[in-house]
Amino acid sequence: MLDFHHSWPYERVANDFYFEECPFCHQSPVLLSIKKEAVAGAFEGIKVDLIMPCCHEKIVIETMDHDYIWAAQVLR
Template sequence: MLDFHHSWPYERVASDLYFEECPFCHESPVLLSLKKEAEARAFQGIKTNLVMPCCHEKIVIETMDRDYIWATQVLR
């Protein structure tokens, strides 16, 4: 079971993914640079790297669902 402190909500607008606010630098909104192949792997539960375009911090995505990105590190 994943801890909720390791999750961050995202929004989908058309085919783009956004964070309302960056969990590191608090910039708002942030367009995620996650390719379709990487997104598909994350939905399957395969660890995927995501580099935040605003502050260049790295998130290792453990899995994704329709509302949240679940990471290996604490985001909240």
């Protein structure tokens, strides 16, 4: 089980996913460039790479739920 320090909240508006603030550069808000198929895989526990459009940092998503992404690295 992943620690809460490995989580980051996201918002979903229609088919778009947003971070209120980037965990790396703190830009706000950030539209995530993640495909619908990748989101479906992340909900099933399939690892997904996400490159932040603002600072180009990489997040390896371990899993997602309806409120948080859970990453391989510490985000908080």
